[in-house]
Amino acid sequence: MAEQKQQPPERRVETFRPQKNVLELYGDSEIVKRALGEGYHAILVLDAEDYYSYNASPPALLHHLEGLKGADAKFPCHVFFLHLTTQASLDPQLRPGTKVVGVGPLSLAHSLIFNTALLNTAHALYIAIPPPSTPPTPPTSLLRLKGTAVNSSDQFRSFHGHKFRIVSMDWFPFLSFTRDSNAAGTTVTPRDSLDYRMLTAAAAVLNFTYEMRVPLDDQWGVSLDDGNWTGTVGTLQHQRADFSMLLSWMSSRLQVVDYTRPYITEPLVIVTDKAGPLPQIFALVRPFPGMLWAWVLVTTMGVGVAKWALHMGWRWASGGEGREMSFSSALLSAWGMILEDPLPRLPTNLTSQMLVGWWWVFCMLLTTAYRSSLVAHLSVPDKSPTIDNLEQLLGQRGWTWGMEGTYGIGWEWFRKSTVPTIRKVYEKIQALSAEEHLSRVLRGHHAFLTWKYYIRTLIASRYTDVRGFTPLYIGRTEYINYGGYGWGFRKGAPFLRRFGVMQQRMVEAGLVKHWMNDLIIKASREARTANKMESTTDMQEGRGLVVLGLRQLQGAFYLLGLGSLAAFTVLVAERLVMELSPRMKLWN
Structure with a gap:
């Protein structure tokens, strides 16, 4: 007292x-x-x-x-x-x-x-x-x-119409709104989104109203050297708002704000343009990997040498019986069989006949496998490698990458990480809007580092045509296990627990998951009915019959040209040898 x-x-x-x-x-x-x-x-x-x-x-x-x-x-x-x-x-x-x-x-x-x-x-x-x-x-x-x-x-079963001050950023599908003006820290009008549905349900049960604004600097919030924070976190830190919508859990932020329990998690992903078809000039060799081609070459040469050695050994053992076989003829006959060119006559000795017979079986199996694989590769060309992680991104020459300039947990993660790969990515990161990043991605040689659900709905609503095709690719590797999204509250807010209980009930009832899936499907459905993008060639490939043309068979013409050039080179070489060698002139 x-x-x-x-x-x-x-x-x-x-x-x-x-x-x-x-x-x-x-x-x-x-x-x-x-x-x-x-x-x-x-x-x-x-x-x-x-x-x-x-x-x-x-x-x-x-x-x-x-x-x-x-x-x-x-x-x-x-x-x-x-x-x-x-x-x-x-x-x-x-x-x-x-x-x-x-x-x-x-x-x-x-x-x-x-x-x-x-x-x-x-x-x-x-x-x-x-x-x-x-x-x-x-x-x-x-x-x-x-x-x-x-x-x-x-107490806190009803707030009796009390008006709360809310601060948040636009981050669909979690929260979407329309700004009421262009002024800094303006009020906003929420639109259909996950957090808006959760807020509407909570307001109906707890009987409160609210006024929602954006932070003065349009940032999520990063720490400064003097202990203050920017953006949404700074607004809560200085008690200029009662709570925020989605806010990433970070241990450093717990010093200045309180959180509800996380209701959903969202990893960081890499967005690039969808892989295009590889050049068809090498289509003839793609059915087999390089190691298999090397074994085919070595095996064919080995069979040619073995055939020549067996024939010469048999002639020596039989006292010179049978026709003489040159080394080049033995090699060419082995290559002829693998190219489905039968021998003009079979060997006369049983040993060579056994070798040729088994070699012919091997050639039939090999050529059958190659033929079927070649048809598949010509009909549906292979795609260029996709970028699924930061290591692959750093290995690309001439590529750029970046994030949105909202300076949230993603920037904080890159800035404070001690992993060499992440540090190298952070050194060249660019801060642009999502539209500018995706425009560069579509032009090629650029990657957009962003969040999984956010980019899924953005692609579904703006970059997907009526047939469901999108030219963008989302990498498979997911980064940042930060704990998820919760609602942020000013330090010491007495109503935090009541909001946390309401939010947890929505999670346990399955409403959060249901609403998230519904929003993504809704955005995709609206895009397919509203967008009038024409189907691209990549989308049409692989649908129905494919008529092989010059584009698919250009490798064969290149191979013919290469073989003709090699034959002409050998012809010139032979002529030069004959001109320069007196013995060859005398023999002619």
Whole structure:
């Protein structure tokens, strides 16, 4: 109980120990003086657990009371008793669990109940003492909710039409709105989105209204060197709003804002243009990988050498019987069989016949597999490699990348990461709007680093044609396990728990997941009916019959040209050798 007098008496702090004798601890009276102002006599009531934790030590207790000097959210005071004869003046903001009881004339009730120190106070009771000439009146119980006095018997079950101040950023499908003006920090009109559906449901149950604004700097919020934050986080930090819509969980932000439990998570992904078909000049060799082609080459040469060696060995063993076979003829016959050119005559000895027979079986299996694979590759050309992670992105020459300039958790993650790959990406990151990023992506050699559900709905609503085709590709690797999205509240807000309970009920009932899927499907459906984009060649490929043309078979013409050039080169080389060698001239 604190009583204001004309002349401040000696300050005294007393601690009551339950079911024990009263222990009086006399200490620095300036502690209470700085906390409550001049002219107050105070008694601080602590519970038994707090009392025993300090071992009834006056210095320790007085050191614990230093929390009164500022807005310390951890100050464990449970009840403030104030006896008022003049207007109350409290400096620190009390924690939500602290109860305030005031006693005084009815004219001073407003000065206590609406005091700024009670901004986060959930329970405030003022007992009005009537003048001696009037009959006694019953105590009046008032609950302070940002300027609205309501009965505390139904606390937070209904906010009785109280208007909350909300701050947030546009981030569809989570939240979408229309700005009411172009001014900084303007009010906005929400549109159909996930958080708007959740807010509408909560407002209907809890009976409140709201005014929604954007942060003055249009940012989510990053930390500054002086301990302050920008954007939405900074707005909550300085108590210029009661709560925000979606806000990413970050341990560093917990120092300045409170959160509800996460209701959804959203990873960071890489968006690039969809892979196009590879050049058809190499279509003839793509049916087999490089290692298989190398084994075919080595095996064919080995069979040619084995055939020549077996034939020469048989002639030596039979005393020169049979026709002589040159080494080049043996190699060419092996290549001829693999190209489905049969031998003009079979070998006369049984050993060579066995080799040729099994080699012919191998060639039939190989050419059958190659032919079927070639038809598939010519009908549906292979695509260029996609970019699925940051390592692949760094390996691309001449590529650029960036994020939106909203400076939220994504920027904070890149800025504070010590991973070399992430640091290299951050050094070249560009801050542009989503439209500009996606425009560069469509032109090629650019990647957009953004959030999964946000970009899915953006692609479905703006970059998908009537047949469901989109030229954009979302990488498979997902980054940043930051804990998810919750609603952010100013520090110490007494209504945080009530909103958290309502939000958790929506999650457990499956409404959040249902609404998210419905919004994505709705955006895709609207895009397919509204957009009139024409189908591209990539979309048409693979549908129905494909007529092979010069584009698919250009590799064969290139191979013919290459072979003709090689034959001409050999012809010129032979001619030069014949001209330069006297022995060859004599033989001719």
